[in-house]
Amino acid sequence: MEYILIQFVNGLCQGSIYALMAIGYASIVGVTGLVTFAYGEVMMIGAFAAYYTFQYFADQLLVGILASFAAAACMGFLVYKICYERFFDKPRHISLICTIGFSMLVKNLAQILFGANTKAMPSVIQNFFLDIGPVRINAVQLIIVATVIGLSGALYLLFNKTQAGIRLRAVNQSRQAAALVGINVKRTILFGNCLGCGIGGTAGMLLAIYYQSLSPTIGSTFGNKAFASAVAGGMTSIPWAAGGGVLIGVIENIGTAFLPNSYRDVFAFVFLFIVLLLRPEGLSKKEGIRP
Amino acid sequence: MLKVENLSVSYGYVTALTDVSFEIHQGEIVTLIGSNGAGKTTCLMAISGLVPKETGKITFLGIDITHKSPNRIVNMGMSHVPEGRQIFPSLSVHENLLAGAMGRPGRTKAQIAEQVERMFSLFPRLKERRNQGGGTLSGGEQQMLAIARGLMMDPDILMLDEPSLGLAPILVEEIFALIQNIHRQGKTILLIEQNAAMALSIADRGYVLESGRIALSGTGRELLNDQQVRSIYLGG
The missing domain is CATH 3.40.50.300 (P-loop containing nucleotide triphosphate hydrolases)
Structure with a gap:
């Protein structure tokens, strides 16, 4: 029983990172209207940006957050330019396949540039422990959760209290109507895509810190988890995507209390499978309907 | 013109x-x-x-x-109020109007707030529903919102x-x-x-x-x- 409780707490921590990934993913899908398969690689680049920053410049978490966000947002710019900009009026699968190609390119270039072997992520968080009853929480977990909550709060304000937020949500709901009220739709999509990728990059860094390791091939697992969380939450609803992320984290960790650790990924996708069987539209309720 | x-x-x-x-x-x-x-x-x-x-x-x-x-x-x-209204369903009435103000950049917050008030006096029913989601309005109210949104930029x-x-x-x-x-x-x-x-x-x-x-x-x-x-x- 105690073990399950401990796994539950671990799950919350890991789930909070998944939530952050899913928030980024849902922002991208919401504003571009397209599923992306380059997200995992964008997160990987974010993690590596933080890794090199910690190695050569400063081993402070805040600097790492900025570096990972900036690097991943730049990747978002490239994804937009290569995979989206020319294809808005074309069939959707063109952009989709383009992101698959882009992700392969980035993954392989990263193996050449960074080396294919797994690296140890420097520990930038001063470790201490907090004992609450039988559960021991370490500093890494606390700070990760705090970072995720802080970033989510900042995003909430951005989306709900600023002009840019209204623009993003308007484009998300109707591109044509957004253009007709004078919103520059393409620039808003570019901004939303970079923002979502930046969030993903920071989430990638947090995962690398959590696992204390990173390699150029971690992207696909990351990307799949983000995808699963966002789909479970209903794809474009940001709060529900975050909820989906936390749920998947918790289910994974409680699952590993009963089955070997190598089954970890099974839980995420079986969960997604069940959600989609029971509620094909995801967990969120559809918008625009009277409660 | x-x-x-x-x-x-x-x-x-x-x-x-x-x-x-x-x-x-x-x-x-x-x-x-x-x-x-x-x-x-x-x-x-x-x-x-x-x-x-x-x-x-x-x-x-x-x-x-x-x-x-x-x-x-x-x-x-030039303001175009599209067919079928196309208001933003999950933005509130007030936010829909703010989105309408994007068509005319360079105005101050106070000027935009003033324009919102002008719309509310033209469409009193929208004022009662200012914090409601656009998608929860009735058809007639949605049409009023769409017109008000189109007027927000003072076209x-x-x-x-x-x-x-x-x-x-x-x-x-x-x-x-x-x-x-x-x-x-x-x-x-x-x-x-x-x-x-x-x-x-x-x-x-x-x-x-x-x-x-x-x-x-x-x-x-x-x-x-x-x-x-x-x-x-x-x-x-």
């Missing part, structure tokens, strides 16, 4: 508009009537830059806008696409009274309607679109009394 010359538009192999020309002067209400599929909506979308044009030239305030992007055209002072010309579509007769009258009210405040209006009788009765001039071509034009009164128009669009 707005001049459309020899406009042709087609979707793939289907021709939607052929050689359409018309003109709107400052301070007029002009209406474009025609049956379903005559090309009325396509015409507005082409003016706003939402569909590519095959041939033709569109000038607004003396500037060629034929190949400008939609948001640029809006920024020049020089307001283009309305089927504002009476799907509304109860009493609401249709209310909407038309509103359009006249907006016109009295000095706005130029291009109105597209299937409800030809109502539209012609408030319009200075009208054009009749028939399968993508301008078939007839004249003052509102002339068209109302035209035998052909009466038999086809006014039911005898």
Whole structure:
């Protein structure tokens, strides 16, 4: 029983990172209207940006957050330019396949540039422990959760209290109507895509810190988890995507209390499978309907 | 003020508009009537830059806008309230109005707030619902919100696409009274309607679109009394 409780707490921590990934993913899908398969690689680049920053410049978490966000947002710019900009009026699968190609390119270039072997992520968080009853929480977990909550709060304000937020949500709901009220739709999509990728990059860094390791091939697992969380939450609803992320984290960790650790990924996708069987539209309720 | 010359538009192999020309002067209400599929909506979308044009030239305030992007055209002072209202369902009423203000960048927060208040006095029902999601409003309220959103940028010309579509007769009258009210405040209006009788009765001039071509034009009164128009669009 105690073990399950401990796994539950671990799950919350890991789930909070998944939530952050899913928030980024849902922002991208919401504003571009397209599923992306380059997200995992964008997160990987974010993690590596933080890794090199910690190695050569400063081993402070805040600097790492900025570096990972900036690097991943730049990747978002490239994804937009290569995979989206020319294809808005074309069939959707063109952009989709383009992101698959882009992700392969980035993954392989990263193996050449960074080396294919797994690296140890420097520990930038001063470790201490907090004992609450039988559960021991370490500093890494606390700070990760705090970072995720802080970033989510900042995003909430951005989306709900600023002009840019209204623009993003308007484009998300109707591109044509957004253009007709004078919103520059393409620039808003570019901004939303970079923002979502930046969030993903920071989430990638947090995962690398959590696992204390990173390699150029971690992207696909990351990307799949983000995808699963966002789909479970209903794809474009940001709060529900975050909820989906936390749920998947918790289910994974409680699952590993009963089955070997190598089954970890099974839980995420079986969960997604069940959600989609029971509620094909995801967990969120559809918008625009009277409660 | 707005001049459309020899406009042709087609979707793939289907021709939607052929050689359409018309003109709107400052301070007029002009209406474009025609049956379903005559090309009325396509015409507005082409003016706003939402569909590519095959041939033709569109000038607004003396500037060629034929190949400008939609948001640029809006920024020049042209507001287009689209068919089916297309309000933002999960933005609140207030946020929908704020989105409408994007069409005119460079105003201060206070000026925008003032404009919001002006809209609330024009549409008191929206004020009661200011924090409600746009999608929870009734059809008539949504249409009012769409018009209010279009007015938020304080446009020089307001283009309305089927504002009476799907509304109860009493609401249709209310909407038309509103359009006249907006016109009295000095706005130029291009109105597209299937409800030809109502539209012609408030319009200075009208054009009749028939399968993508301008078939007839004249003052509102002339068209109302035209035998052909009466038999086809006014039911005898």
